[in-house]
Amino acid sequence: MPELPEVETIRRGLIPRLVGCRINRVVLSNRKLRLPVPRVKLNRWVQGSQVKSVDRRAKYLLINMDSGAVLVLHLGMTGRLAFFANGTPRRTHDHLRFLLDSGVELRFNDVRRFGSVQVLAPEDRKSPQVFAGLGAEPLGPDFSTPYLMSRARNRTRPIKNFLMDARVVVGIGNIYANEILFAAGIKPTRAVGTLRKAAWDRIVEASRQVLEQAIACGGTTISDYVNSSGEAGYFQCELKVYGRGGEVCQSCGSxxxxxxxxxxxxxxxxxxxK
DNA sequence: CTAACTCCCTGATAGC
DNA sequence: TGCTATCAGGGAGTTA
Incomplete structure (x- = not known):
């Protein structure tokens, strides 16, 4: 279940093997993903074009093409993006294959098809509604105590739901929301309007610390996630609370x-x- | 307006 | 053995 650290790990793995490559051909399955697969735009703007750079916004991977278009990929719950040697037999749930001039292919595989593929043509890039309304990047400068306090003022929802709300802060899913709140010492059910400045400071700090550490571990592999080389992450060994109901707290024994x-x-x- | 719920989708697993 | 129910959850849309 790729959250920010997993998407960032994939981004970093894509860069050395994708940037500078030409995508000779895009091959599609006929299964539908969460959004309609833009086959015409893929042919027009991605096929035959060269990859200039790979960015990330929230959980979206942005593959910038020298055609001026951006290929926008979201992995949903079970999406995988990985390199294979040309000619590797098609596996079940392979939905897109990008055949590269380097002799390998990049494949998008997604069992549950919650993922999506979009193409922003140059004329779409001025007002990309894909990213409209997205909140702060938790590793960026806008993610701060004053920002969170202003968004939480007079609200009653639980802090965990707040952290998972992409309109407030992006990239944090269920696993990392749980882990961040443990690191910050705050109960997930706490109403956001009741949190004081010191608590928000701990949330900001814990978010950065947990996400950075997870990236350093190559992400969390519970069931599906692998990086672009097909390797699992190992942050699951560092999880303090997620999936550990009934187990003993490593800090206090409760x-x-x-x-x-x-x-x-x-x-x-x-x-x-608390 | 906020906040919670529904839906999409498949595979692993539990229980009978 | 084989069936059914449950769970996993990102994000868009709907409902209260």
């Missing part, structure tokens, strides 16, 4: 509690998190 917030499993230590 039992990790599991609750459901907005339909999402949430884990916390009742003693370390």
């Amino acid at each position: 039992e990790i509690t599991r609750v459901v917030l907005s339909g999402r499993a949430s884990f916390y230590c009742p003693r370390c998190q």
